[in-house]
């Protein structure tokens with residue numbers, strides 16, 4: 204998880220949200236289990252802006268979504284509509300998530316969002332609460348918020364560890380090649396291009412960039 208700056212509300216949502224909400228609440232009054240139509244809250248225009256905000260990554264686990272990955276993106280309600288139906292079309296309640304984070308997360312009633320990190324809260328830095336050892340995520344300095352965030356979104360699930368491991372291996376292979384080249388050239392410094400390539404791993408567009416930020420802070424390059 205990294206901090207995500209929310210872009211302005213998509214015009215489609217501004218235009219339609221009141222109408223969509225009224226229709227949804229009316230139907231819900233008749234059929235209590237009725238869900239808001241995903242064709243509305245996950246409309247292409249809304250999804251596109253969420254994707255732009257996160258560089259096409261899950262807001263919670265930072266896996267790549269869409270064209271760059273086999274993972275499809277889902278528009279997620281930060282606080283579930285089951286608990287807060289009125290937030291079904293609220294721009295600040297719409298997040299982009301991978302299938303697993305969306306389906307596996309604990310409900311707000313079980314693990315309130317107020318106890319966890321919020322990627323859209325720019326006043327808070329997830330790096331202060333989360334760290335990594337190899338591909339495994341850990342709360343930093345026993346942070347309670349870090350701990351609860353890992354639990355809420357199951358950020359320690361094995362599928363995610365495996366995805367992170369694949370990236371760690373790619374990164375280590377890349378570093379090994381770089382070090383070999385340095386040794387062949389009597390320990391020369393990294394060129395600007397090499398340094399940029401190394402640092403690209405921790406840029407916000409990169410999958411699991413927070414993990415690589417931790418990794419790179421420990422590397423002596």
Ligand SMILES: [Zn+2]
Pocket residue numbers: 261262263264265266300301302303304305
């Ligand atoms: Zn995810």
